[in-house]
Amino acid sequence: MTSSSSEKRSSNHEGSSDGAKIVVDIKGNVKSPGIYTMRVGMRISQAIDSAGGFLSSADQKQINLAQKVTDEMIIYVPAKGEIKSSPAVMNAGQSSSGVNTESTLNSNEKSNGGQTVNLNTATKEQLQELTGIGPKKAEQILQYREEHQSFKTTDEIKEVGGIGDKTFESLKDSLSV
Incomplete structure (x- = not known):
């Protein structure tokens, strides 16, 4: 069906x-x-x-x-x-038509390939592929996501310790929710 x-x-x-x-x-x-x-x-x-x-x-x-x-x-x-x-x-x-939102089945693009990483579905490894995000920062992002159920907007990543406006500006085109 x-x-x-x-x-x-x-x-x-x-x-x-x-x-x-x-x-x-x-x-x-x-x-x-x-x-x-x-x-x-x-x-x-x-x-x-x-x-x-x-x-x-x-x-x-x-x-x-x-x-x-x-x-x-x-x-x-x-x-x-x-x-x-x-x-x-x-x-x-x-x-796959390019509408963006997890988890999970389109190409969640990464910053190094011109694609986006979904903050609500990305693994620690996928987050680390973002420019400037290492293992510790990726872990903090995952912890924030767990504590808040999910990210509502991409700029909410600025609530994660150590990610400010400048870092967000360099990442924003590589992020999705």
Whole structure:
């Protein structure tokens, strides 16, 4: 099913006890792709289960099943042998058409290649590819992201210790949320 007009509900009740809901778009090699309502705090593994699980053609090694889902996240499960040209998880707004937002499945570009790094989905290694960001600064960015749930805007990175206006100016074209 590829219709985005039908919203499916997660039957898994694990996650945040506050009952807050988020909506994710699950695509690719799952049994029932579509739009799913999940509870805050749930993991990608639970989202995949809600979509009926993986197809036999799915390349599960490209998916971080432990990552928490976020509202408007796109979870794309590639096929075995599919070239991983982009992350398996995207936040809202990311698309191969150049619309930008995670996690996760477009090319999250890096500053050294004219591409952008998504502050909400980038790994420590991806952050370190940014000009002027070393292991310690990357760790601080990840800690900030964890403590604040996510970055709302790219300039919010200035809240991370040691990243001021000057550093932000040199990074802003390499960042996305």
